[in-house]
Amino acid sequence: MMDCQRCGQRNVLEIDHVLPDGTEVKFFFCHTCEEKWWDRDGVQIDLTEVLDIVRRHRE
Ligand SMILES: [Zn+2]
Incomplete structure (x- = not known):
């Protein structure tokens, strides 16, 4: 279980x-x-980065 940062x-x-x-x-x-965050391979990433990947894939 993760601790809230x-x-x-x-x-x-x-x-x-x-x-x-x-x-x-994740x-x-x-x-x-109510803190929210994203993580890729154990490294925290911004929501904007997540949205960038989604957007790039759609184009
Ligand atoms: Zn918290």
């Missing part, structure tokens, strides 16, 4: 997600402080 609680939802180009990412959501 913002509030430090372990009340974090974790969802595996595969982007249209096959990139495997989405995290903290139930305590």
Whole structure:
């Protein structure tokens, strides 16, 4: 289980997600402080980066 990077609680939802180009990412959501973040291969990525991959695949 993941600690929230913002509030430090372990009340974090974790969802595996595969982007249209096959990139495997995880989405995290903290139930305590509502922080959201994305992770690819153990490295945090911005939502904008996730959306870029989705957009690039559509074009
Ligand atoms: Zn939190």
